[in-house]
Amino acid sequence: MTATRRQARVGRAGRGPDDRRRAGRGAAEDAGLPGWVFLPAGAAVLVIVVPVLGMLLRVPWSRFPALVSSEASVAALALSLRTSLSATVLCVLLGVPLALVLARARLPGLRVLRTVVLLPLVLPPVVSGLALLTTLGRRGLLGSRLEALGIDIAFSTTAVVIAQTFVSLPFLVLSLEGAARTAGQRYERIAATLGARPTTVLRRVTVPLLLPALASGTALAFARALGEFGATLTFAGSLQGVTRTLPLEIYLQRETDPDAALALSVVLIAVAAVMVLATQRWPRPDSRPGDPVAPASPTTGRIRQATPDESSPIRPLGPPRVPATPISVHASVPERDIYLDVEVPGGGVLAVLGPNGAGKSTLLGLLSGLVRPGAGTVRIGARTVAGPDAWVAPHARRVSLLAQEALLLPHLDALGNVAFGPRATGTPRAAARGVAQAALDRVGVAHLAGRRTHQLSGGQAQRVALARALAPEPDVVLLDEPLSALDVDAAVAMRQALRTVLRESGRTAVLVTHDLLDVLALADDVVVLEAGRVVEQGPVLEVLTRPRSAFAARLAGVNLVAGSLRLGDADGGAVVAEPGPLVLHGLVDPACRPDERVAATFSPRAVSVHRDPPGGSPRNTVPVVVASLEHLGELVRVHAGTADGHRLAADITPAAVAALELDAGAAALFTVKAAEVAIFPA
Numbered sequence: 230m231t232a233t234r235r236q237a238r239v240g241r242a243g244r245g246p247d248d249r250r251r252a253g254r255g256a257a258e259d260a261g262l263p264g265w266v267f268l269p270a271g272a273a274v275l276v277i278v279v280p281v282l283g284m285l286l287r288v289p290w291s292r293f294p295a296l297v298s299s300e301a302s303v304a305a306l307a308l309s310l311r312t313s314l315s316a317t318v319l320c321v322l323l324g325v326p327l328a329l330v331l332a333r334a335r336l337p338g339l340r341v342l343r344t345v346v347l348l349p350l351v352l353p354p355v356v357s358g359l360a361l362l363t364t365l366g367r368r369g370l371l372g373s374r375l376e377a378l379g380i381d382i383a384f385s386t387t388a389v390v391i392a393q394t395f396v397s398l399p400f401l402v403l404s405l406e407g408a409a410r411t412a413g414q415r416y417e418r419i420a421a422t423l424g425a426r427p428t429t430v431l432r433r434v435t436v437p438l439l440l441p442a443l444a445s446g447t448a449l450a451f452a453r454a455l456g457e458f459g460a461t462l463t464f465a466g467s468l469q470g471v472t473r474t475l476p477l478e479i480y481l482q483r484e485t486d487p488d489a490a491l492a493l494s495v496v497l498i499a500v501a502a503v504m505v506l507a508t509q510r511w512p513r514p515d516s517r518p519g520d521p522v523a524p525a526s527p528t529t530g531r532i533r534q535a536t537p538d539e540s541s542p543i544r545p546l547g548p549p550r551v552p553a554t555p556i557s558v559h560a561s562v563p564e565r566d567i568y569l570d571v572e573v574p575g576g577g578v579l580a581v582l583g584p585n586g587a588g589k590s591t592l593l594g595l596l597s598g599l600v601r602p603g604a605g606t607v608r609i610g611a612r613t614v615a616g617p618d619a620w621v622a623p624h625a626r627r628v629s630l631l632a633q634e635a636l637l638l639p640h641l642d643a644l645g646n647v648a649f650g651p652r653a654t655g656t657p658r659a660a661a662r663g664v665a666q667a668a669l670d671r672v673g674v675a676h677l678a679g680r681r682t683h684q685l686s687g688g689q690a691q692r693v694a695l696a697r698a699l700a701p702e703p704d705v706v707l708l709d710e711p712l713s714a715l716d717v718d719a720a721v722a723m724r725q726a727l728r729t730v731l732r733e734s735g736r737t738a739v740l741v742t743h744d745l746l747d748v749l750a751l752a753d754d755v756v757v758l759e760a761g762r763v764v765e766q767g768p769v770l771e772v773l774t775r776p777r778s779a780f781a782a783r784l785a786g787v788n789l790v791a792g793s794l795r796l797g798d799a800d801g802g803a804v805v806a807e808p809g810p811l812v813l814h815g816l817v818d819p820a821c822r823p824d825e826r827v828a829a830t831f832s833p834r835a836v837s838v839h840r841d842p843p844g845g846s847p848r849n850t851v852p853v854v855v856a857s858l859e860h861l862g863e864l865v866r867v868h869a870g871t872a873d874g875h876r877l878a879a880d881i882t883p884a885a886v887a888a889l890e891l892d893a894g895a896a897a898l899f900t901v902k903a904a905e906v907a908i909f910p911a
């Protein structure tokens with residue numbers, strides 16, 4: 230005996246009740262469940278297993294082959310398999326569309342429809358049979374008309390299939406609808422922006438993603454059809470070889486030959502169990518047997534350090550490849566209280582900034598076609614893609630979307646994902662794969678072509694997603710916080726990749742971001758949205774050096790006070806803040822006009838902080854209350870508010886914070902020289 234085997238035996242022999250209890254606790258803890266849950270769960274299993282075991286023990290196994298191979302038994306089994314399979318096919322053909330409508334359509338009365346569809350689950354089978362008989366039977370509502378046409382359904386094999394379909398359909402619909410709801414429509418939306426028509430999206434995205442749920446729903450429907458008894462007997466009768474299915478045969482045999490009934494019951498259970506077991510082994514779309522185990526699930530979420538290939542270079546594309554496509558959005562979405570006027574010149578990159586709920590995603594939705602405007606127009610190049618008399622569907626807009634999550638289709642490898650767009654727009658398979666390989670090469674990840682999506686890191690997945698967005702050669706690329714889910718290193722590499730790709734291709738792009746680095750590296754122009762309105766728009770440099778909105782000022786790291794101009798001071802003028810009474814003296818831009826609104830900005834570094842009124846007289850002294858302290862490298866940023874609600878910041882050394890004994894709630898004075906305050910038109 231080898232040492233290892235001996236140890237294993239000793240280990241097993243040495244497992245006392247304490248060890249077992251510990252192991253049980255471990256299993257419960259692993260599952261994140263309280264230990265007592267296993268008790269009722271075990272009892273539930275017993276409720277099912279004990280009767281089945283009891284039956285199995287009573288089966289005369291020595292006579293089993295003879296009992297199940299009588300002519301009547303074989304005919305019943307063959308009929309059951311035939312009709313159950315037909316009913317299952319009908320369930321799939323009708324149930325899949327129904328489940329998707331229930332899960333995704335926005336129709337009035339869906340709740341009522343769902344209740345009606347699930348009704349056969351709660352109806353006694355004999356009632357289901359009666360319903361079918363009174364409708365499709367010879368004297369039934371439809372049956373009498375069908376009989377006039379020479380079609381006689383009741384008491385035929387067709388009636389068996391209809392009865393089985395009637396009772397099985399809800400099983401498939403229920404499991405598929407639940408999965409479709411949980412899965413959401415994120416992948417479908419991405420597929421539409423890659424040029425896929427709704428039918429292509431259904432065939433190549435929705436169904437593959439829902440395959441595990443479809444498989445288990447199909448198995449349940451088959452098992453239910455196989456076990457169907459009451460409705461079949463009522464509606465179809467019990468004619469050997471025509472309508473006498475296995476459950477009916479078992480019922481009849483029970484009277485004459487109980488042993489045969491038991492043996493046939495075992496066959497019925499075995500067939501149903503094999504079917505259900507087989508579909509439970511159905512692979513999830515994001516894994517395949519034999520795939521090496523990936524370190525993380527990286528198509529979503531924040532992952533880890535960049536790998537060498539995430540920082541690998543982007544291949545130059547050569548001269549611009551797409552005609553510059555200007556964009557204009559003059560549209561509103563009243564139910565969201567959003568009214569937008571945004572222009573992007575052809576080939577420009579517009580950064581969209583704004584606080585949460587400002588309308589940034591809605592702007593992208595208006596451009597991609599995922600949001601319909603209530604009024605106004607959206608133009609992309611020469612086309613009006615949304616307007617009073619115009620609507621171009623998302624798949625026909627030539628607008629790709631790269632989202633925060635890579636959302637790579639889990640049932641395709643990297644190359645398949647990138648080839649998806651060209652394939653969806655009609656490029657033959659081999660050519661599409663060529664285009665995809667070139668696109669992967671362009672963003673420096675050609676060697677990842679054969680990887681499954683769960684074998685990619687976050688940065689790699691996002692690069693593949695970028696290649697996928699570019700492969701259909703869109704006129705416009707929409708970037709919805711494409712770097713925000715990546716760690717710092719991967720984000721740096723991805724930002725560089727985006728910069729190169731956008732510059733080289735000359736593509737018009739709209740970038741939603743909260744990151745100043747993205748704005749600086751990628752954008753030409755900036756638009757700032759607040760509460761569904763454009764509050765500021767202009768070239769990056771202008772907006773960051775002379776922000777007119779609180780959001781842009783925060784992003785640029787400067788203090789901003791807006792108000793009206795008061796001229797006539799010795800050094801030029803002052804901003805009378807709104808709300809007052811704060812007045813800030815500063816250097817007035819010659820473009821300022823007396824009656825216009827103006828903004829004053831100054832750097833937090835130009836602010837001195839005091840607890841008592843300072844000696845000398847800097848032109849601006851503002852009483853504040855400290856709100857919070859923030860550590861910024863070698864300095865501390867003191868966030869404070871004035872009595873009239875202005876938020877200001879000062880950057881001072883940690884030693885100064887200690888000397889002044891500053892903390893949240895402390896009263897202080899911010900002072901800033903007039904020469905440090907720039908006043909310009911707002």
Ligand SMILES: Nc1ncnc2c1ncn2[C@@H]1O[C@H](COP(=O)(O)OP(=O)(O)OP(=O)(O)O)[C@@H](O)[C@H]1O
Nearest residue numbers: 564565566567583584585586587588589590591592
């Ligand atoms: N499907 C929807 N139905 C109704 N209102 C919506 C819907 N989606 C968003 N809104 C509302 O529209 C407004 C703008 O939302 P939007 O998602 O465009 O903002 P955002 O700037 O992208 O915000 P965030 O930075 O949080 O993503 C918000 O008031 C939001 O509540």
